[in-house]
Structures are given as C-alpha cells and as structure tokens.
Amino acid sequence: MVYKQLSHLLSRGLARCVLCAAGPADPDGICAPCRRELPYLHSACRRCALPLAQPADACANCLQQPPAFASARAAWHYAFPVGQLIRRFKYHRDLAAGHSLALLAAAHIRPNERPDLLVPIPLHWRRYLTRGYNQAQLLAARFGRQWNIPVRPRLLHKHTATDTQQQLRRGQRLRNLRDSFRVHGAPGGLHIGLVDDVITTGATLEAATRCLLEAGAAKVSAFALARVP
Template identity: 40%
Template sequence: MIRQIIDNCLPFNQPCVFCAAGNTAHGICRACLADLSRLPLEICPRCAHASPFGQLCGRCQRHPPAFDQLHAALRYSYPLDAVIQAFKYGKRLELAASLSFLLAELAPAATLQPDLVVPVPLARTRLLERGFNQSHELARAFAGRINAPLDHTLCERIRNTPPQARLNRRQRQENVRHSFSVNHRLDGLCVAIVDDVATSGATLEALSLALKKQGAKRVEAWVLARVFYSKT
C-alpha cells in the first residue's frame, strides 16, 4: 500500500527510465513496459534458453547445471540493454528500483520462497574500480520486493577473472571455475542468486556449485535479462 501511494503521489513520480515520459509507476511508463522484449514462449525449464515445446534442452540433459532453475525477466535487447549498461557502467544507482521491479514482476515465479537472496559478488579489485556491485544493488531491491533476507557477505569472489564479454562459452566456464567461496554452511536452505544478465550461465553455474557444496538444498538464479543465441 505504501509503495502504491508513493508511485501515485505527484512529488514522487519519476520519469520513465526508457523514454523520460512522466506519470509512471516504478519509473517505467506503460508504453515502454509493453514494448520490452519478452522471452520466447518455449524455453527450457532449467536454463531459460529457447527450447522446442518448452522441453528440457539438450545441453541441460547432457550437462545439468548446478542451479535448479534460471528465472529471467526479459530478453537482452534494446532498449533494456542500454539501461542496464547505464546502470552497470554509468553508476546510475537510482535505476536499481525500476530494474528490480521488472525482475520481480516479469520473471517466472519461484518454485519455493527463497530462504536467502545472494548477489553475484565482484572481486575486490573490480569492486574498487567500479565503486559498487550492480548485482548487490539489484539483489537488495529484489529481496525487499519478495520479502526475503539478503546476505551480501555470504559469498566471495576469490579470483579476479578477466571480463566474460569477449569469451566464448567454453572459455567463460574455465574463466570462472573455482572463482567463488561460501563462508558458512547452508544445509537445507533454498538460495536465490541475483545477477543482471545471463549469457552462457557460466558465472551462475560456478556460484551455484559453490553454494551446493556448502549444503544448499536448492539454488535458483534470477536475472534481469537473458541473452539468446540463434542456435541452441
């Protein structure tokens, strides 16, 4: 109720993060919300990549990922990609609330209510360079929306790996292998990990594996946007 009052109160109205139009809810106007690229109707129930008839894709059948399910809100395409880039590299932290709204409202519902929300951590040197962790900001707003506790100190990135953007799938997997540590046991818990974009899923896979080694019963990955390739 408080959120609705704020969203509809003139002094708190914010311009649309996509087109700058006024009179928005959550900083996104209705026209832009309708125009955002949704996921294909038929996706793999495990990794959220395109899959005929919505069946488990061949890759997940051959090599099941450590995460139990990937929840993606939208397709990574314009204009969402530009807003994510501004948020991530332009230090536009005020975008976290609007982006977390998209994640919480448009991603498929969780199978189980998470016991814990965890952002994908940055290496310490990368955090110092950037000044903030965009996944932490997104996870903090997302955890508030789904009423789940956030723990940003549970996981650490123990290797400062090169950026994933220019690597192929196999290189991405090798790049993040053994990159994360988890500080304490999570026996029987359902953990939600949050990141901005999923491309190959290698980072989510590596972090999920570390969480399960510490006893997590279920790990679900939540991303704002999913990259889709022409071939699966």
C-alpha cells in the first residue's frame, strides 16, 4: 500500500528526492543529479560480487573456496549515500528509500539467466515482530514485479534466532548461522534467486544456499542492493 502511494505521487511529480529533498524526483524517487552520484558497482567478482579493479569470473577467495551459490550481483558499493539509505530503510522504516533503491537496483542487476523463483532471506519471527517488516521481502517483491519472476517469501524460514552479525568475521558468521534455516516447500529442480539487502561476507547467503540445495534446488543465484568490500 505504501509503495502504491509513493508510485502515485512520483507519477504526478509531487514527491521529493529521498536524498536531497529537492524535486520533483524521477519515477524512481531520486533526482537525476543524486542518481549520478550513487556508487554503482561496475567491476566485481561474478561469483560473490566482491568489488574488483576489473570484472572476473572468480576472485581469489572464490577460487580457493567456491561458494555454494552460483553467482551474486549487487547494484552498488556499500558506501555513501547508499549505505545511509539502506540503514534508513532497514532500521528506521523509511519505505520511500527502500522503494527507490529497489527500483534502481532492479534495472541495474537484471538477471542474465532468469531464476524460476525469487526467495527473500527471511527474518526470525521475533525480529520480524520488532521491525514490522522484512526488508528483503519488500525488495524481492519489487524485483519480482520488475523482472516478471514469481516470489515465494515463505519457502525459506529462519527458525533459529541468531546474534547480530555486524561485527563478526565470515567464519564466525557461518558458525552463527549453521542450521538456522529451514525449507518449507519443494524447490526441487528449480533455479532460486535469493534476495537480500547487503552482502557483507556472503555467510548468510552461503547458509541459505546450502539449505536450499540440500532440499533439492538445482541452482541458487543471489541479488542484493549493495556489497561490502
């Protein structure tokens, strides 16, 4: 409902840019000067989306220890002002920022190989009740509409609450996430597109991917707004 209201205002030229508050904003909610300043991720590892000087099929880390997911794409570096917009969307209920980021990202990371389903990284129910929404689910819904791909928000469940991941290294994150996901459904033979807001170390995507592959998924790709270096 909120996204529909935002789209209506933007179509009438009544909304202001979510970054500079000047306007009118473009249909994606960000004015042209601000959009040109966004830190788009043009060169990255095609396997894990790690920023690189030149695009590569696999970075050194992926060559040494390939991730379970087949590929990952992110629209931006996790840097100013995208990082601030994501935090507003994720922690401060700024759905307008999320709407703008989702629209822009959907155009920038449109999949070359179309997944059969999009599945958001789930929140544990306690965190969902505290926050009131799952930001990854809102992103997946927007990506699904833009890419014409069905979304299955309940295919993957977070059945175990885990501690905050922000200050943990990749190995610690993997241990923290071990056995925390469960599949409710039948992903057998399907190519799943996992959606999250930020890829930090890839540990969350790794744990979710392993769960989906063990349940019978044929392949998993990942899509996110931003990638941490």
